[in-house]
Ligand SMILES: Nc1ncnc2c1ncn2[C@@H]1O[C@H](COP(=O)(O)OP(=O)(O)OP(=O)(O)O)[C@@H](O)[C@H]1O
């Protein structure tokens with residue numbers, strides 16, 4: 001049993017001495033032989049074990065099992081831990097080949113035989129492999145790559161820029177569409193299904209995709225809330241985050257915001273470690289990383305790889321690409337694959353590099369960095385007439401020789417199938433994602449696809465959105481400002497309209513303009529998702545939450561701000577313009593503006609799910625909204641729109657709020673808008689004197705046979721609605737249709753996410 005001492009513990013003190021989490025970067029600066037999987041695992045308990053102990057400790061320390069883990073020191077000597085030998089995991093990949101079609105450049109001289117075409121030999125980038133056509137040529141990005149990675153070890157993929165490192169990591173991490181990648185990938189001899197890989201692995205991208213306004217601690221805490229199961233209490237999640245912060249050496253930066261170009265935040269190295277932290281929060285069995293050390297100074301890079309070594313030693317397979325590892329980092333790597341133009345030029349332990357290159361006839365000089373030498377040699381060969389073909393061939397024969405010497409040793413898995421091995425690993429405490437190994441009736445139910453139910457995911461996502469917008473109040477401020485300024489201009493331009501024929505015309509203009517501006521001001525929702533999209537893709541690629549939860553919370557989170565904007569806009573314009581209907585009229589006016597904002601923001605959100613760039617998005621939004629206005633019925637009545645365009649009239653989002661406000665405005669049958677001589681107001685006779693107009697009225701009365709005096713009502717509100725062609729829907733139906741449009745676009749947004757954000761190469 002572990003020894004537990006309760007004492008004054010403050011998280012800022014360095015007294016959290018757990019072997020797995022303790023950092024000792026200083027005394028490891030020399031090249032060490034790699035640890036064997038079994039010895040490593042006995043020194044490094046898994047996260048699950050750590051959490052269990054930490055949980056026990058907090059219960060003992062607080063005495064009541066409550067959620068406040070203070071005043072404690074953990075001293076968990078590795079000698080006391082009874083950790084069984086780790087379950088061996090071997091990821092093998094065999095003959096991975098991946099090619100893409102690229103458009104052929106038409107260069108006239110290239111069609112003729114040229115000396116250049118012979119010079120580079122077989123190792124050109126665009127080696128034809130088949131599938132050649134007049135317009136396309138096949139480019140092989142990975143060519144027959146084989147190898148294996150084991151738990152407890154770090155497999156590093158090395159090579160010059162463009163050699164195919166990221167492509168190989170993508171291929172292994174199942175980020176290349178099924179049909180395109182040839183070859184096999186197996187885990188413990190069984191073909192690895194994509195669903196299984198998703199739940200047992202994690203992928204750390206080359207770019208840090210993080211929310212700039214969240215602190216390091218908050219970012220990791222959100223990851224914990226997404227990835228760790230509900231059964232784990234909040235305090236345990238917090239402990240895991242604290243432990244991770246310690247493990248990643250981020251203690252000094254924990255309360256600092258991530259930052260971006262506009263805001264100062266944590267350093268590049270710290271950001272890198274936060275990215276890694278997010279993906280290892282649930283202790284995956286396989287961890288893929290693309291260039292985790294790029295852009296870091298040598299100490300930070302070493303710290304990152306050291307962290308990765310510890311993760312590996314806790315029973316995970318770590319596969320990463322690295323540009324040019326330093327001497328110290330090389331000491332932490334267990335297996336290397338050197339790539340050159342998509343082909344393997346070396347595969348094996350870093351220890352064997354000197355023998356390999358001396359056998360090849362290029363011994364590594366004393367005191368020279370091995371990887372630098374190897375990369376330089378590869379680059380030299382790439383530029384030579386024969387390319388790297390000789391080295392590729394030499395590597396093949398070297399591999400064959402190694403295999404025949406070893407006699408093809410299979411890892412000892414104690415007779416466990418893959419499912420059993422994963423189950424055993426979970427019971428040892430790996431993969432903290434609500435996994436249970438009790439209900440092993442169906443192995444697929446062993447690891448739940450998602451750690452939390454929908455409502456928890458929605459709550460966490462909404463909390464994060466609110467936190468983000470609270471940190472960037474200027475975004476909402478700008479939007480509110482835009483709405484208020486528009487409202488103010490409209491209010492002053494259309495100040496207290498009267499009920500004359502001119503006033504009616506102006507009312508129509510005001511309503512059409514006001515309704516279309518509500519849509520235009522929604523356009524600023526466009527960059528919101530476009531900026532978040534890659535974070536969303538990263539998070540959903542490894543099942544942090546469901547896409548549906550994201551769409552639902554996205555829709556919910558906008559509501560408060562839309563209510564506020566609608567209230568601001570309707571209050572500034574309704575009484576200033578002199579719209580009709582009193583309080584109930586205002587309430588309906590507010591509701592329809594709110595519905596218009598809702599439909600508009602849903603429409604823009606849907607667009608942001610399908611367009612790739614902000615600028616293209618804006619162009620499309622502006623163009624489509626202009627057409628919506630054109631077909632709304634304001635410029636041309638419905639019955640005057642040509643038959644072949646009438647469908648667009650019904651699609652026009654502006655039509656429904658526009659009609660709803662008109663109905664709200666002109667619904668009173670007793671109200672008169674053209675009375676007596678006002679009939680001449682909008683005609684060429686408008687300028688003649690009143691007495692003449694009265695005479696004209698009299699002669700019209702005689703001709704028509706009805707008495708028309710200066711007080712006779714000639715046009716009521718109903719007549720205006722009739723003239724405008726507003727006859728098919730009631731105002732409430734217009735409101736419901738507008739709301740329904742909003743829901744429809746949210747559903748379309750969901751579909752676009754299902755199909756559009758796959759995060760895979762073709
Ligand atoms: N879709 C594609 N079409 C054509 N060429 C591609 C495509 N994707 C990648 N490549 C090419 O494949 C090669 C390997 O790319 P990859 O990103 O794997 O290189 P890398 O080794 O990771 O480089 P770096 O160190 O710069 O990240 C590059 O030459 C790249 O230009």
Ligand SMILES: [Mg+2]
Pocket residue numbers: 165166167206290291
């Ligand atoms: Mg790369």
